[in-house]
Amino acid sequence: MITSVDPRNGAQLATYDNTPATEVDTILDDAVTAQRAWRRTPIGERSALLRRAAAVLRAGVPRYAHTITAEMGKPIVEAEAEIEKCALTLDFYADHAAEFLADTPVASSAADSRVLYEPLGVVLAIMPWNYPFWQFFRFIAPALAAGNGAILKHANNVPAAALAVEEVIREAGAPAGLFRSVLINSSEVAGLIADDRIAAVTLTGSTEVGAIVASQAGTALKKQVLELGGSDPFIVLADADVPAAAKAAVKARYTNNGQSCVNAKRFIVEESIADEFVAEFKANVEALKLGDPFERDTNIGPMARGNLRDELHDQVTRTLDAGGVLVTGGVPVEGPGFYYPATIIDHVTPKHAAFVEETFGPVAAVIRAKDATEAVELANDTEFGLGAAVWSADLSKAEDLARQIDAGAVFVNSVVASDPRLPFGGIKRSGYGRELGVNGIREFVNVKTLSIGTTAAPKPAAATVTEATE
CATH class of the missing domain: 3.40.309.10 (Aldehyde Dehydrogenase; Chain A, domain 2)
Known part of the structure; x- marks a missing residue:
């Protein structure tokens, strides 16, 4: 059982049943199936989903902001701004995903050589309570645009937010199963990370938890992006x-x-x-x-x-x-x-x-x-x-x-803040990898080299220095 608490007075807000293990298993199967089809969906259709999600958020600002404030205490004006920032980020990737994911030609000895950006699969997102919508949407916007699916394990003090973001993606018309939230305990995360149906992991959270997740994902040889603590x-x-x-x-x-x-x-x-x-x-x-x-x-x-x-x-x-x-x-x-x-x-x-x-x-x-x-x-x-x-x-x-x-x-001469147009992330014990910008959308992709044919080898340049003789 997961319980949400009103930070204004410590009173219980609601209780939620944990997602049963059998249901988690089905959710993973469905996500893999949906993602295999989604990766073949034209980029224009993927971008259209993001625009619809932005519209759903804007239409629901009062309700979604109330959820944030009720569960974690953020001032309501800031909660409303958080929802709008999520919508702006969805719009940004809808506008730029095709550009960011376009093949990059590279001159080489091949007749044609390019760098391709292809989705990895289903990404596990482990998200914190402090920005319960923003932290999720700054991940999901580029992840979906790139052709990935996702599973969200949100902080257990914001279960209503976890279900609300799932509602946004569903109401935007995402394919069934492409994204789901699971209400599980922290002790169950290791099993998800190790599961072959999870291709990569992203975490926003404390440095201590980041080290644990990095170890677990490293053991499974899975890509990670970690946005951790700061001072x-x-x-x-x-x-x-x-x-x-x-x-x-x-x-x-x-x-x-x-x-x-x-x-x-x-x-x-x-x-x-x-x-x-x-x-x-x-x-x-x-x-x-x-x-x-x-x-x-x-x-x-x-x-x-x-x-x-x-x-x-x-x-x-x-x-x-x-x-x-x-x-x-x-x-x-x-x-x-x-x-x-x-x-x-x-x-x-x-x-x-x-x-x-x-x-x-x-x-x-x-x-x-x-x-x-x-x-x-x-x-x-x-x-x-x-x-x-x-x-x-x-x-x-x-x-x-x-x-x-x-x-x-x-x-x-300004305040540090994330911006969807610029990469965001840290070094040292603040983590690694980047979210947002072009760098963010390329974190959970296979950067694939495509080389076609060969060209005649260029003639070596004429010697310009006479070798010394004994």
């Missing part, structure tokens, strides 16, 4: 527009109640402007409204689960005990629900929990750097490498620093 640096240099940077820092840290792998978490500020930045940051943060996520003026809703709030507060406590300075927040909200206030801790160092560990909630760590060189060193002093931001009035200098930062994406 993104947000560097503010001495010549930056401090008020603008402090305003952007609020969005960078506290969007989605601070529960995103790509949220900025470590705010690395040059010492000469640190006091000014902290004062501006504090004023902006204290203007945020914490409350019921269904109220449209709420900025910070509850965290998704009680254990997540407990873990976050433990990180805050350990950081403060080790010398961090509390600027605002830092005390769990009393009463029902899993609320935690927007928090800032100043004078954090590389020895503190808020620097070393990923803080998955509304807590910002401010680290003071003596200069830009030390700022980059601090930014790279982490096991993670997902995103980063650099704020500076000198764009040439900022670009140079961006090239020195170990991350999958660096944004200058």
Whole structure:
């Protein structure tokens, strides 16, 4: 039995029966059969399915956004924006799939040689609760466009979302069986990964879970894309527009109640402007409204689960005990629900929990750097490498620093965010592989070489250097 809980008060929302093992077996068989036909479907028809799915999402924004907010506490305005971003991504791949998957001619010794992009088969998607629609649709849009089928194992605290995304694809007119959600326990995932009917695996989740899935998929020699944890640096240099940077820092840290792998978490500020930045940051943060996520003026809703709030507060406590300075927040909200206030801790160092560990909630760590060189060193002093931001009035200098930062994406004078037009992913313990852009659609394809015939071998170039003689 899978139970969803209202993070506003801890009350049970609904219960769901697990998908029986016999039904999972049938779902896998059906997915393989459907995918074999789907891979032969013209790209124009595949793209049309994506456009219809985008239309279904847009028509259902109020209902789908309500599902998100009810199950994991995202402010309703952000939940609505999440649905629209999913629709935009579906439209993007509908518009560009034919271009991205077109044969690529390559000059060689053959009469005709090309690179082909053919689907792998049925992909297992293991998805998290924090963006229950977006994380799925940024995978499924390119996967279906490329001719793959899919099985979704969603986080068990968002079962209604898991069933809702299946409904979207079904109502868009997808072939029966091409995509299904399964409501199963985490202990059953290994069996799915090992199953010969699964061709590849994608996971968005914690680094710890990513390592387990990578091991299991590696044992089965199956392709993986892993988008894992992050502790993104947000560097503010001495010549930056401090008020603008402090305003952007609020969005960078506290969007989605601070529960995103790509949220900025470590705010690395040059010492000469640190006091000014902290004062501006504090004023902006204290203007945020914490409350019921269904109220449209709420900025910070509850965290998704009680254990997540407990873990976050433990990180805050350990950081403060080790010398961090509390600027605002830092005390769990009393009463029902899993609320935690927007928090800032100043004078954090590389020895503190808020620097070393990923803080998955509304807590910002401010680290003071003596200069830009030390700022980059601090930014790279982490096991993670997902995103980063650099704020500076000198764009040439900022670009140079961006090239020195170990991350999958660096944004200058803006907030790190995924964009369907650009590849998204990390390095180090933030994972590997890319989603979105042309790179994303080519992750779950067989990059096949096609070589036809041969041409006459070219004559060797005339010698231009006389060999030395003894």
